[in-house]
Each structure stands twice: as C-alpha cells, then as structure tokens.
Amino acid sequence: xxxxxxxxxxxxxxxxxxxxxxxxxxxxxxxxxxxxxxxxxxxxxxxxxxxxxxxxxxxxxxxxxxxxxxxxxxxxxxxxxxxxxxxxxxxxxxxxxxxxxxxxxxxxxxxxxxxxxxxxxxxxxxxxxxxxxxxxxxxxxxxxxxxxxxxxxxxxxxxxxxxxxxxxxxxxxxxxxxxxxxxxxxxxxxxxxxxxxxxxxxxxxxxxxxxxxxxxxxxxxxxxxxxxxxxxxxxxxxxxxxxxxxxxxxxxxxxxxxxxxxxxxxxxxxxxxxxxxxxxxxxxxxxxxxxxxxxxxxxxxxx
Amino acid sequence: xxxxxxxxxxxxxxxxxxxxxxxxxxxxxxxxxxxxxxxxxxxxxxxxxxxxxxxxxxxxxxxxxxxxxxxxxxxxxxxxxxxxxxxxxxxxxxxxxxxxxxxxxxxxxxxxxxxxxxxxxxxxxxxxxxxxxxxxxxxxxxxxxxxxxxxxxxxxxxxxxxxxxxxxxxxxxxxxxxxxxxxxxxxxxxxxxxxxxxxxxxxxxxxxxxxxxxxxxxxxxxxxxxxxxxxxxxxxxxxxxxxxxxxxxxxxxxxxxxxxxxxxxxxxxxxxxxxx
Numbered sequence: 146x147x148x149x150x151x152x153x154x155x156x157x158x159x160x161x162x163x164x165x166x167x168x169x170x171x172x173x174x175x176x177x178x179x180x181x182x183x184x185x186x187x188x189x190x191x192x193x194x195x196x197x198x199x200x201x202x203x204x205x206x207x208x209x210x211x212x213x214x215x216x217x218x219x220x221x222x223x224x225x226x227x228x229x230x231x232x233x234x235x236x237x238x239x240x241x242x243x244x245x246x247x248x249x250x251x252x253x254x255x256x257x258x259x260x261x262x263x264x265x266x267x268x269x270x271x272x273x274x275x276x277x278x279x280x281x282x283x284x285x286x287x288x289x290x291x292x293x294x295x296x297x298x299x300x301x302x303x304x305x306x307x308x309x310x311x312x313x314x315x316x317x318x319x320x321x322x323x324x325x326x327x328x329x330x331x332x333x334x335x336x337x338x339x340x341x342x343x344x345x346x347x348x349x350x351x352x353x354x355x356x357x358x359x360x361x362x363x364x365x366x367x368x369x370x371x372x373x374x375x376x377x378x379x380x381x382x383x384x385x386x387x388x389x390x391x392x393x394x395x396x397x398x399x400x401x402x403x404x405x406x407x408x409x410x411x412x413x414x415x416x417x418x419x420x421x422x423x424x425x426x427x428x429x430x431x432x433x434x435x436x437x438x439x440x441x442x443x444x445x446x447x448x
Numbered sequence: 449x450x451x452x453x454x455x456x457x458x459x460x461x462x463x464x465x466x467x468x469x470x471x472x473x474x475x476x477x478x479x480x481x482x483x484x485x486x487x488x489x490x491x492x493x494x495x496x497x498x499x500x501x502x503x504x505x506x507x508x509x510x511x512x513x514x515x516x517x518x519x520x521x522x523x524x525x526x527x528x529x530x531x532x533x534x535x536x537x538x539x540x541x542x543x544x545x546x547x548x549x550x551x552x553x554x555x556x557x558x559x560x561x562x563x564x565x566x567x568x569x570x571x572x573x574x575x576x577x578x579x580x581x582x583x584x585x586x587x588x589x590x591x592x593x594x595x596x597x598x599x600x601x602x603x604x605x606x607x608x609x610x611x612x613x614x615x616x617x618x619x620x621x622x623x624x625x626x627x628x629x630x631x632x633x634x635x636x637x638x639x640x641x642x643x644x645x646x647x648x649x650x651x652x653x654x655x656x657x658x659x660x661x662x663x664x665x666x667x668x669x670x671x672x673x674x675x676x677x678x679x680x681x682x683x684x685x686x687x688x689x690x691x692x693x694x695x696x697x698x699x700x701x702x703x704x705x706x707x708x709x710x711x712x713x714x715x716x717x718x719x720x721x722x723x724x
Contacts, residue, residue, distance in 0.1 A: 196540045216542035224540045230533025234465060246454045247541045287537075 147174045148207070149295050149326040150195055155204035157190060163350065164190055168204070170345050170355045172295075172328060177321050179337055180330040181431055182347035188330045189227070191347070192297055195328070196224060209294060220248065223293030227300040227330075229284030233273035237264050237283050240272055241290070248291040258286040261316070277304035285313065289320075296320060296327045302336070314340045338427040346431060348438035358427065365433045367425035368399040373412055374419035382408050394418070451543045455551020456558065463521075463559035472517055472560070476567020479513075480506055484571045496579045499590050506568065507673035510598045511666050515605040515634055518560060519626040522609035525552050526719060527616045545719050549610060553603075553712060560602040568595050594673055597704065601669040604707045605629070610715035614722050637664045662695075665707045672700050 150172040157165040165187050172178050182188050193199045194206050197213030211218045231240045241255045259268050262282040272280065281304045288296060298317075302310045317327055317340060329337060344361060346353045354361055368386050377396035380388070384404035389397045400408045405422070412420070425433075463469050483505045484496055496502070526549075529535035538548060572591040575582055608629050609622075616622035641660055644652065661667040695703075 198536065198539055216544070219540065219542040222540065224537065226533070226537055228533070229537070232462075232532070232534060234462070243454070243458055244537075244541070246457075247451060247538075247543055249542075 147210075148172065149174050149176075149209055150328070151205070151207040152191070152194075153205040153207075155194065155201045155206055157194065157199070157350075158202045165194075165201070165350045166352075168350075168352050170352065172326055172343070174294075174326055175321055175324055176342045177317060177327045177329065177340060179341040179344040179427075180328055180347070181332065181334065181344060181427075183332060183349075183435065185349070186347040187350040188332075188347060189299065190350075192224075192299055192328070192330055195297065196222065220291065221294040223288035223290065223296045225281075225284045225288040225296075225298045225301055227303065229280060229287075231272045231280065231283065234271060236269050236271055237275070237279075238268040240283060241286055244287045245290050250290040254290065258289055261289075262286045278306060278309060281305055282309070285316075292323075292325075294325055296325055297330065298327065299330045300333070301329060302331070302333060310336060334428045334431055341427075344427065344430075346434045348435060351438065353434040353438055354430070358430075361430045362402065362425050365425065365430050366401070367429055367433055369402050369405045369425070370423040371398045371400060371405070371408065371412065372396070372421040372423065373398075373415070373417050375415055375417035377412070377415065377417075380412065380415065382411050384408055451547045452551040452554060455543075455548055456555035459552050459555025460558050463555070468521060469559055469563050469566075472563035473566040475513075476564060477570040479509055480568050480571035481574050483509060484575060496575060499575075499582070499586055502571075502575070503590050503594050504674055506571070506594060507598075507670055510568075510594075510601070511670055512634055514560075514564075514598050514602045514669075515630050515666065518556075518602040518605035519609045519630055521559065522552070522556050522606045523613055523622045523626040524619045525549075525556070525610055526613040526722070527619050527622045528613070531619055546716055549614075549712075549716055549719050553606060553610070556606050557599070557603055560606065561599045564595055564599050564602065568598065597669055597672045597701075600701075600704045600708060601665060604665040604704070604711060607708060607711035607715050611711060611718050614715055614718040633664055633666050638667065658694075662703050665704060668700055668704045668707070672697065672704065 148171045152168050152170055155165055155168040156163065168187075168191065180188050180191060190199070194201055195208055195213055197208070197215075197219070206213065209218050209221055213219070213222070232243075235243065237259065238255065241259060242252070245251070245255045256265075259265050262285055264279060264282055264286065267275065267279060272283065275283065281301070285298075285301065288298065296317075301313060305313060314336070317329070321327060329341065331337060338358070341358075343355070343357050345355045346361075354364055356364065372391065372395060374395050376394075377388075377398075378390065380396070380398070382398075382400075384400050384407060385398050386401065387397075387399040389399075391397055398408065398412075402424070409422075484502050486494060524531075526535065529538065539545070568591065572587055576584060576587060609626055612625040612629065613622045616625060641657070645657065661671065
C-alpha cells in the first residue's frame with residue numbers, strides 16, 4: 146500500500162525550543178487516522194508540517210510522494226482548520242466560489258457541496274450571519290473542493306450538533322471508501338473511535354504510540370473489563386486483577402486481555418442474567434499514554 | 449497567472465462592494481473639478497486658468513492624497529487576512545505567497561487606477577466640455593501624464609503597505625506604521641532636506657542635494673508633473689533643487705517605476721519570511 150503521508154525522524158525547533166522530537170509515522174492510502182494529544186502536544190504543528198506551512202529542522206516529510214509546498218501536491222489536499230474563519234462580507238456561495246477558483250473546481254461542485262453540507266438555503270446569506278456550526282460546514286465544503294486525495298481535519302466536530310457530527314463521520318467514511326486518506330486531529334475523543342483505522346498519540350512533541358486500535362491495546366496492555374449481572378459477589382479467579390461491585394447485582398472484573406477467555410468460561414458457569422465485555426476504549430488508551438508520558442517527566446502533560 | 453487573477457478579482461470585488469472605488473472616485477472628482485475652477489480663488493481669480501496651473505494644483509493635492517489612500521487601502525492586506533483567520537487557509541491552497549501578494553497588488557492597483565481615472569478624468573472631461581479654445585491634445589497629454597504618474601505614486605505606497613502589513617503582527621500596528629510612512633515621505637522628508645540645506649550653509653556638495661530628491665517618490669512625482677511644462681518647471685521650496693538635477697523626464701519615470709518594483713520586491717521578501 147502507498148504511503149500518502151510519511152514522516153521520518155522529523156524534528157522541529159523554534160529557536161531553542163524543540164517542539165517535535167524524532168517523529169516517525171505513515172498514513173496509507175484509504176486510511177482514516179486520528180491524531181490525538183493534549184493542547185500543545187504537537188498536533189497542529191504536525192498538520193502545518195504536512196501542509197508545507199512550516200519546514201522541519203531535520204528529517205523528512207513526504208506528502209503524496211512529494212513536497213507539501215509543491216502546488217501539484219497542494220491541489221490534492223483538503224484542509225479544514227480549527228475554528229475556520231472566512232471573509233464575513235461574502236456570502237456562503239461567494240466564499241466557496243472564491244476558494245473553488247483557487248482550487249480549479251467547477252461551479253457545479255460548489256453547488257453540490259453546498260447541498261451536501263446542508264447550506265443551500267443559506268448560500269445567499271453573508272458568512273458573518275452564520276452560526277459556528279454553519280461556518281464549520283462551509284469549512285468542510287471548502288476542504289472537499291476538487292475531491293482531495295488527502296483530507297486534514299483539525300477539530301472537525303467543534304460547533305457541530307450531535308446529528309451533524311454523525312453526518313460528518315458518515316461523510317468521512319464515504320470519502321475513505323472513494324479512496325481519500327483522512328487525518329482527524331482532535332483532543333475530543335468520544336465518538337471518533339468507530340471511524341478511525343489508526344491513531345497517533347502525541348504528548349509534548351513526542352510520539353507516544355501509533356497503530357490501529359488492536360495494536361494500541363496490545364502495546365498498552367490494558368485490562369479488559371467484564372461486567373456481569375448476577376451472583377458474582379463471591380466469584381474469584383487468579384487472573385482477575387480487580388473486582389468492583391457496581392450495584393447490588395452488577396459486578397465488574399478487570400482481567401488481562403490474554404486471560405479474557407479462561408475468566409469468561411468460569412463466569413459462564415454462574416447463573417448470569419447479562420454479560421458485557423468492554424475492551425479498552427480509545428479514551429482508556431489515550432489516558433494510559435498521557436499518564437505514562439507524565440510519569441516519565443514529559444512536562445505539561447495532564448492525564 | 450490564473451491564481452494572480454483570482455486573487456486580484458477578489459480584491460477588486462471587495463473594492464466595489466465596500467464602496468472604496470466609489471468613494472475615491474467621488475473624492476477625486478469633486479476635488480479635481482473644484483481645484484480646476486476655484487484653485488486660483490486665493491489670487492482673486494475664479495474659473496479655469498490654464499492647464500499647467502491646474503495640473504500643478506492637482507499634483508500638489510495628489511501628493512498628499514494618493515499615498516494616504518493607497519496605504520489605507522492595503523495596510524491590512526496580509527495582517528488582516530491573518531487576523532481574520534483566512535491567511536493560513538489560503539496558504540494551503542495551490543497558491544504561492546508571491547502569487548497571493550501579486551494578486552492583491554494587481555487588484556488594489558486596479559481599484560486605484562480606475563478611481564483615479566474616473567476622478568481626475570472627470571475634471572479633464574469638464575474642461576473639454578466647458579472651457580472654450582482649450583487644446584484637446586495638450587489636455588489629453590497633460591491629464592494622461594498626470595493620471596498615470598498619480599497611479600504610479602499610488603502603487604509605490606501600495607507596495608509600502610504590503611511591507612508594513614507583512615511585518616506587523618496586528619492590524620492596528622500596521623495602520624500606525626502606515627501613517628508613519630505617509631508622514632515621513634509626504635511631510636518630513638522635504639522639511640528635513642530644507643533643514644539640511646540651511647544648517648550646512650552650503651558645506652554639502654551642491655551637486656549631491658538634487659539627487660536626494662530621488663530618494664522620495666512623492667518628490668519624483670512632483671518633478672514629473674511640475675517639470676513637464678516650460679513655464680511651470682521652476683518649483684518652490686525643495687523643488688527648486690530640481691533645477692540642478694541633470695536627469696530628464698524619462699529618467700524620472702524610470703525612477704518612480706523603480707520605486708514600485710523595489711518596494712514590491714521588499715514586500716515579497718518580508719512576506720516570504722513571515723510564518724504562515
């Protein structure tokens with residue numbers, strides 16, 4: 146599979162301040178990747194590197210096989226900045242038309258995208274009258290101009306209501322199916338897990354972890370939580386790490402991922418009414434790496 | 449070229465939308481027609497006097513107004529885009545910084561050019577319509593030279609505005625710096641030159657002083673417009689130095705154009721250094 150984005154041993158200094166440390170990761174064609182980290186972790190800086198807005202101090206950044214500053218590469222990149230802003234005096238239609246001309250996208254695409262993001266009715270209104278959510282949807286439409294092969298979305302769900310958020314992720318999935326590669330940069334984790342193929346976790350400019358969810362779970366070695374409804378108060382098993390009663394009839398057992406089956410087999414011998422198995426979530430993994438970074442002295446990391 | 453056109457088109461549309469073109473055209477038209485007919489009122493004469501006198505008066509007015517209008521038009525060209533949040537987005541498009549700045553220059557230049565043509569051109573039309581026995585050829589040549597040189601002067605200060613806008617981190621700072629540049633070139637420079645003349649009491653080589661006029665684009669502009677007429681060649685104040693300046697009209701035009709190119713290159717360099 147081709148690498149759409151490739152960072153190799155990338156370091157970035159602003160004067161004496163080192164903001165990225167030996168960053169290496171790849172995004173392959175057709176993947177959706179989450180770029181996560183606390184405020185100041187290096188997410189936006191990484192995005193700016195990928196967009197060619199700044200240059201690395203050392204290492205290599207390759208985007209779509211070339212340099213991000215190359216106009217032919219930029220033609221194939223769509224970008225939605227955090228808190229996207231537009232010219233307030235222009236209407237939504239005029240705004241999108243202006244950016245479409247810069248991308249060489251046609252008039253039909255402008256109308257199609259306005260419809261796709263639900264702004265057809267408001268297309269003639271000035272952007273200064275738009276709500277934050279409407280501006281975000283207009284921003285998404287401009288990012289989708291000229292059908293980009295690489296889409297970078299910085300905090301894309303900010304300002305969107307829950308239905309619009311689901312619709313955004315549905316659209317992202319559709320774009321991936323059409324062959325686009327997507328980077329979602331966020332510090333808001335709830336809701337994003339089902340949609341990403343891969344995650345990169347940053348803390349204070351360091352790469353803490355990279356991989357798909359299964360790989361990250363395995364790397365982190367976090368326990369699986371098994372919840373049962375039934376007589377579990379007296380249940381014991383040598384592999385159970387922690388037993389926590391949740392209510393009179395609900396109990397939660399934390400077990401290592403490798404011991405999940407033996408513990409389940411024992412639990413199923415009990416007269417249970419219900420059972421839930423909860424593998425470590427993206428939030429659990431993220432918290433684990435933030436705590437780890439904090440423990441090894443990466444200053445400023447708030448788990 | 450297409451990207452430059454796209455940016456220029458946006459700037460020109462903004463100029464139409466926010467009434468810049470209308471406002472500058474009206475201002476120039478009212479002042480130009482007023483000066484044409486009432487410019488000699490102080491000497492007790494009302495009505496059109498002569499083309500050289502009219503051009504001299506208009507040039508004096510334009511020396512103050514053109515730089516100010518150009519600076520006001522473009523001082524926020526870069527820093528305003530950054531404060532508005534659109535600069536970073538634009539720089540992610542297949543558009544170089546050079547194309548962005550050149551596009552803005554072309555767009556703003558067209559606004560200035562059109563407004564100047566309409567504003568000052570209306571005075572020329574009024575003279576052609578209502579002044580008997582005026583030579584149309586002289587009128588067109590004189591106003592044509594005046595309008596083109598005025599636009600060139602405006603372009604110099606547009607370029608200055610881009611330098612300041614690329615340097616400043618806030619719009620208000622850029623605005624303050626723009627006023628400073630206007631103050632320096634329009635008011636302070638000539639006063640400083642006269643002061644040097646008086647204080648040094650001829651100790652500075654007399655051959656050097658006239659050349660110093662070329663360091664100020666507004667002086668070059670005045671030399672072009674005041675020196676174009678046989679009777680009007682002798683200027684007042686610091687312009688009197690021009691009598692010793694051994695350069696022809698073509699050289700003055702080249703100098704003013706050189707100012708545009710040099711300051712625009714400086715703006716490109718400063719914008720390239722600015723973090724996106």
